[in-house]
Amino acid sequence: MIQRILQPGEIEALDRTAIPRVSLPERSTVFANRAARLRKLADHHPVSGYLRLMASLVDAQHQMLERFAGSMPARETMPMQEAQAHSMPILPALGRPRDAVWCGVLRELIDRVDAAGDVTPALGKLLDALRTMPEAELEAAADAVLDLRFEQIDAAAAPFIMAALQVVWTDAACRLDVRDVPYVELPGGCPVCGSLPVASIVRIGGAYHGYRYLQCGLCATEWHMVRVKCSHCDSTKGIAYHGIEGAGEALKAESCDTCGTYRKIGYQEKDYDIEPLADDLASLALDLLMSEAGYRRAAPNPLLWPLAADDE
Structure with a gap:
């Protein structure tokens, strides 16, 4: 039997219910899987110390998420209804008052990382x-991080x-x-919080x-997007894929000549355990390759921030 490969325009024309549109994160696994992947990738890695530090931070996130329950607007509230009516993110990270509970979360994460040891x-x-x-x-620091105001971000503090x-x-x-x-x-915005994606899979x-x-780099929601299409500007022209020779086929950089950006894409069939944020963080050699080729990242990795705006 011969199967015809659908092109991006044809895929978009399919019944919208045929493809799962959104996959929400699983509380018990989202950070646990990420931490495990970071530790695996840290083996024999040039920046193994940093990857293990971030694994400890993600471990702390997992421990907190197991028992954390923040405030949540009811489905019947005006903001939720407006989001539905106007095709807006349902829990936007910017533009609405933020629950100060996150400051307490930050302090507890810091305490847990400190207690894990290996703090220089x-x-x-x-x-x-x-x-x-x-x-x-x-x-103010959270506003700068969420709004990607790089000149106001302390790159060392931003991951925490x-x-x-x-x-x-x-x-x-x-x-x-x-x-x-x-x-x-x-285009490219998370339907839950409006933040940019860190990578695709x-x-x-x-x-x-x-x-x-x-x-999503913030809430870990995943949403469907057709392949061979720029996840930053929606262009289907000038899309190319780049990899490091000898590094395998599980992770590539998808570049767009229309907007000059790239975002990494992982293939689970090549490596079942691939995790978008972790694998993006551990593939710095691919970032260097793309920078030398004249492309810039579409968005930073949440656990590794550039020192200046022109680094992105």
């Missing part, structure tokens, strides 16, 4: 500064701030009903088999 004097000083930082300064925000928004995403998540008109198994999903 320089890192200890950074963690102490974050632990004692006034709430107003923390809120983002980790706390991830716990809060992932908790919320876990408690949503997927049927309540609206179709969002924003072509899944295998069940209803998701063979389909590409973008993974």
Whole structure:
């Protein structure tokens, strides 16, 4: 039997219910799987120490998420109804007041990382500064991170701030009903929180088999997007795929000549355990290759921030 390969335009024309549109994160596995993947990738890696540190941070996220329950708007509230009516993110990270509970989450994450050991004097000083930082300064730092105002971001502190925000928004995403998540008109924006994806993955198994999903860098929600299409500007022209020779076929960089950006894409059929955020973080050689080729990242990795705006 001969199967015809559908092109992007044909896929979009299919019944929208035929492909699972959104996959919400699983509370018990989202951070546990990420931490395990980071540790596996750290073996014999040039920046193994940093990957293991981030694995400890993600472990702390997993421990917190197991018992954390933040505030959650009811389905009948005006913001939820407006999101549905106007195709907007249902729990936007920007534009609405943020529950200050995330500051307490940050301090507990710091304590857990500290207790895990392997904290250098320089890192200890950074963690102490974050632990004692006034709430107003923390809120300003969170705004800068979420809004990608790179010139206002402390690259060393940002992964810890983002980790706390991830716990809060992932908790919320876990408690949503997927049927309540609206179709969002924003290209490349998460339908739950509006944040940018960190990477994409072509899944295998069940209803998701063979389909590409973008993974949100904040709430870990995944949403479907057709393949061979720029996840940043929606262009289908000038799309190319790049890899490191000898590094395998499980992770590539998908570049777009229309907007000059790239975002990594993983193939689960090549490596079942691939995890978008972790594999993106551990593939710095691919970032260097893309930079040398003249492309810029479409969005930073939440656990590794650039030192200046022109690095992106």
